[in-house]
Every structure is written in structure tokens, then in C-alpha cells.
Amino acid sequence: MGSVGDAYDNAMCESFFATLECELLMRSRFATHDHARRALFTWIEGWYNPHRLHSALGYRSPQEFEKLPVNGMNPALYRAYTAPSQGENPST
Numbered sequence: 001m002g003s004v005g006d007a008y009d010n011a012m013c014e015s016f017f018a019t020l021e022c023e024l025l026m027r028s029r030f031a032t033h034d035h036a037r038r039a040l041f042t043w044i045e046g047w048y049n050p051h052r053l054h055s056a057l058g059y060r061s062p063q064e065f066e067k068l069p070v071n072g073m074n075p076a077l078y079r080a081y082t083a084p085s086q087g088e089n090p091s092t
Contacts, residue, residue, distance in 0.1 A: 019048070 024043045030036035050063050057065040 016048075019052075023047075 020040075020043070024039065028039060030039065051061045053059045053061055054065075060068075
């Protein structure tokens with residue numbers, strides 16, 4: 001995320017919502033809020049998270065990236081992908 005006033009401040013959120021609108025909302029009509037909620041969950045968990053291409057993963061989906069052999073992977077990409085999350089203790 002960018003700093004306050006930075007042009008890239010909301011870029012990640014803007015990209016997500018633009019994709020959501022184009023891929024799901026503009027193509028569907030929902031009879032109830034529950035139908036919309038279920039469709040949104042299915043879209044996020046069934047397509048957006050597991051199948052979309054990530055530039056940080058060399059334009060591969062997370063599923064494709066997980067199948068790559070560790071020894072054939074770009075070392076910098078592997079370190080970035082397997083680095084502990086902020087606040088996570090890497091020794092445990």
C-alpha cells in the first residue's frame with residue numbers, strides 16, 4: 001500500500017472491485033441478498049483466490065505455483081513467497 005496521497009494508495013482494492021464488477025456483478029442478477037452473498041463467496045473462493053494469475057508469482061495461479069518444484073523456482077520468488085508473515089515467528 002502507498003502512503004497518504006500516493007497515487008497507488010488504493011490500487012489493490014480498485015483492481016479487485018473492478019474485476020468483481022466485470023466478472024460477476026455485470027453478468028448476473030440476484031433475486032435476494034442471500035443469492036448475491038453466496039455468488040460472491042463462490043466467486044472469491046472458487047475462482048478469484050485459487051485461479052487468477054498473480055504478477056508476484058510469475059503470472060501463475062496460486063495452484064500452479066504450489067505445484068512447482070522448489071529447486072526449479074527463482075530463488076528470490078521462493079523467498080518472497082515463503083517469507084513469514086508480519087508478526088509471525090519463523091522459528092515455530
